[in-house]
Amino acid sequence: METLKTQQKSLESFFGIGQHTSARLLGRFHIHPTAKVGDLANKQVLDLTAALSGMKIENDLRRQVLDDIKRLRDTGTYRGRRHAVGLPVRGQNTRSQIKTAVKLNRVDRRL
Amino acid sequence: MASHFCYGCLLRLRQMPRVYSMLPGPLVTAPFHTTPPRPANPMARKSRSLEGPPKYRESKSARMRKRKPVERSRPPAVGERKALRKRIVLSNTNALEVPGMQDLSEETMLDSRLRGSVVGLPLPMLNQLLAVQAFKPTQGWSIFRRPGTVLRRETLEMGRLVNRIGEEKGKVFKKIITGVRGSGKSVYLLQAMAMGFLKNWIVVTVPEPQDLVIAHTAYGTLPGSNPVQYVQNAATAALLSRTAIANKEVLSGLHISQNHEGLKSLLQPNMTLEDLARLGVQTPSIAWPVFQALWAELAATEAAGNADIGKPFKPRPPMLVTVDGLSHWMTNSRYRSAEYEPIHAHDLVFVNHFLSLLQPTTSKPTLPNGGLLLYATSASNNPTIYSFDIALKQIIASQNGIDPSSPDFPRLDPYAKIDERVLNLFNNHARSTETGEFEVRSLGGLTTDEARGLLEHFACSGLLREKVTEELVGEKWSLAGGGIIGEMERIARRLRAIV
The missing domain is CATH 1.10.8 (Helicase, Ruva Protein; domain 3)
Incomplete structure (x- = not known):
């Protein structure tokens, strides 16, 4: 992590941590939102690392999302089939404007 | 219809030679007008607009011109813009020196003959005033040769008050300064600080109370506090630094006289109070205990036990405490607790310490060595806080002799959102009829x-x-x-x- 970046920004650089989670994490360890990574006390860094290691983020989260899609596909549900053919999953119209679905909805989805 | 004028006659009129005087005559201006001093140039080309009928061989559609690439220089370095914004210039060499301008001194601050004149701030004191951040960048110090302030009625009154506190040992006056925007509240505090420095008082200031509650400085829980309170070590270290630099002379003459349990290993016998304050500046993690120790030392009236071995106890001078922008402390801060609940400003120990000084105390005097507390509100940077406003109104009403049971006494709006902690802070003042020590002072x-x-x-x-x-x-x-x-x-x- 860059030392000059604010702690909030650095937390949000993880896959699976957004504004909501990062703000609560900062509050939990009494870090003010404008704190830079370099300013943190040793204990705060350790606490934060411990908390992050207990959370499902980055590759674990990616794997979970892929597993969920795969499970849908394997059980042969409608949502799974729509993922497999690369079409909208949640009942959208397909007459036009399905570029995003074509791009993203796959069984081996890129995350 | 024929004209009444005969053009032939007009032509025969004697032409007067036009003489333009090179010297401008006395400029006659109306005392008050809104007309610009110079009319616009009638020959200037009107800007081309697309309105109106189309011209010959000219289309009405908007023309897109290709924009030239703007040459961008490097942006200023980090912190440079802020430094420029916060820069304080106290002198302007282009301005004339004012002849016969007097300096603020122990005599002039009491001299009612000087009322209405501008007295200069003594030049050796400027560093001290800069250290306590008495000057604000929005004030017009930079247009004069040297900084000076008007001796107005309220200033002279304060001068007398400061003098009285010096004479009567242990007298404390507490004031909340209000007033419309630009009425001189901050400069009033500055004058108080200048007087404090003249009298060799200890001056402790909080120039930007807002900075403590907008979650821009580090915070942490106070160990062993229940309900949980929060310390701000960086801000406390800054306060200690301000106090140590500005009051260097006084603090270096005073020595430790009390036992400070928490700091025992760090303190040396015969340590001056300045060294004590520097301890907190150098190690911000212990800034709060150091500040408490310093406060206890300054509030001491005699040595405790044999803590003053070597150096005999010297009586402590009175104190001046100023806070500029009180209302920021009357609401929730932007900090969050561990449960992600907003932290009330009164739960910050730094804020709580200064607010508790305002409380009327029966058992223990606020400042045993006497002093003056000046807490100003701000009118330009001011959050609207109903509870604080009504509390001030109630205090002013009881100051004016309106009985709390009378219908003229300001009542709480039953539908307004009330902050009980703020009301409770001022409740004792609003209900008490005797004035004198505590006062809400409005500057006009x-x-x-x-x-x-x-x-x-x-x-x-x-x-x-x-x-x-x-x-x-x-x-x-x-x-x-x-x-x-x-x-x-x-x-x-x-x-x-x-x-």
Whole structure:
């Protein structure tokens, strides 16, 4: 992590941590939102690392999302089939404007 | 219809040679007008617009011009812009020196003959005032040769009060300063600080209370506090640094006289209070215990046990405590607790310490060695807090002798959102009828005499090139909303551009 970046920004650089989670994490360890990574006390860094290691983020989260899609596909549900053919999953119209679905909805989805 | 004029006669009129005097005559201007001093140039080309009927062989559609690539230089370095914004300039070599300007001194601050004149701040004191951040970048110090302030009625009153506190040991006065925008509240605090430095008091200031609650400095829980309170070590270290630099002379003459359990390993016998304060500046993690120790030392009336071995106990001077912008402390701060609940500003120990000084205390005096507490509100940077406003109104009402049971006494709006903690803070003051020690003081405009003194100072500095007459003073006084000093300054410095 860059030392000059604010702690909030650095937390949000993880896959699976957004504004909501990062703000609560900062509050939990009494870090003010404008704190830079370099300013943190040793204990705060350790606490934060411990908390992050207990959370499902980055590759674990990616794997979970892929597993969920795969499970849908394997059980042969409608949502799974729509993922497999690369079409909208949640009942959208397909007459036009399905570029995003074509791009993203796959069984081996890129995350 | 034929014209009444005979053009032939008109042509025969004797043509007067046109003479333009090179010397401008006396410029006659109306005392008050809104017309610009120079009319617009009629020959200037009108801007081309797309309105109107189409011209010959010209389309009406908007033409897109290719934009030239803008050359971008490097942005200023980190912190440079802020430094420029917060820069304080106290001198302008282009301004004239004002002859006969007196300095603020122990005599002049009591001299009612000088009322309405501008007295200079003593030059050796400027470093101390800068250290406590008494000057604000928005104030117009940079247009004069040297900084000076008007001795207005309230200033002289304060001078007498400061003198009285010096004479009567242990006397404490607490004031909340209110007033409209530009009425001189911050400068009033500055004058108090200057007087404090003159009298060799200890001056402790919080120049930006907002900085403590907007979650821009580090915070942490206070160990062993229940309900949980929060310390701000970086802000406390900054406070210690301000206090140590500004009060160097006084603090270096005083020595440790109390037992400080928490800091025992760090303290040496015969340590001066300045060294004690520096301890907190160097190690921000212990800034709060150090501040408490320093406060206990300054509030001490005698040595405890044998803590003052070597150096005998010296009586502590009175203290001046100023806070500029109180209302920021009357609401939730932007900090969050571990449960992500907003932290109330009163739960920050730093804030709580300074607010608890306002409380009327029966058992223990607030400042045993006497002193003055000045807490100003701000009118330009001011969150609207109903509870605080109504609390101030109630205090003012009881100050004016209105009984709390009478219908004229300001009542709480039953539908408003009330912050009980804020109301409770001022409850004792609002209900008490005896005044004197605690007071809400409202600053208004200058009187015309004081306004004249201010305008004369502008004229002597070369900023105002008009004769300061009764008429001019009256006019500017009215334009400034009845002598609001900030507005007077704006008007007086604007005159320079017009005339």
